[in-house]
Amino acid sequence: MTADDRFAITELINSHGHLTDCGDFEGLQALFTEDIVYDVSALGGGVLVGPESIREAALSLGDANPVAHHVTNIVFTEAYDGTARTMSKGLGIMADGAVGSATYEDTFERTASGWRLAHRIVRPRRVPLQP
Template sequence: MTADDRIAITDLINLHGHLTDRGDFDGLAALFTPGVVYDVSALGGGELTGLEALRAAALALGEANPVAHHVTNIVLRETADGVVHALSKGLGIMADGSAGSVTYEDTLERTPAGWRITHRVVRPRRTPLRG
């Protein structure tokens, strides 16, 4: 993985919050493959397959969607077959000011259109570390 690949993948992951927060569902094609599997099982939403399923789920949530998505702590690891695994932290700010934290576990592949996420698992963080 080159430095340019790292920058492109990091930018792609960072762009997710901008597109989602403004409701630019057509723009999600710049992030995800058409058949992306978006696993929100840990949040009670099951596995969503495809860009249209992402759009439908976001619209169904309506006012329950966060008003802001923020991503940080992106760590990339390339496998021998050229697939990249990304681990990052997500923060969601709700309309009432409350916040939540998740971990994103992404699988990315280079496509003719550039790097795209083929699979994302969203895991909420609900309890603090206990020593």
């Protein structure tokens, strides 16, 4: 994996929070594969498949969505067969000021349009010193 690959994937991860916070679902589609699997089961949201299901889930949450998503600590854990895997930390700020922490486990695929997010598992962090 080249430095350019790492930069492109990092930009996708960083762009996700900006686009989500603005409700720019059209822009979000440019980050995902057409069959993205977005697993928010641990948050009670199930497994979402495809950009449209992600959009519908966000719209159904309405004002219960975080007002801000912040991503840090991006680590590349694996790369093979045209895919790349990362782990990162996420902070969600709610309208009432509450803050939540999560770990993102992502798989990216190299497509004709460049790197795209193909699979994400969101794992909330609620207990210290646990995987």
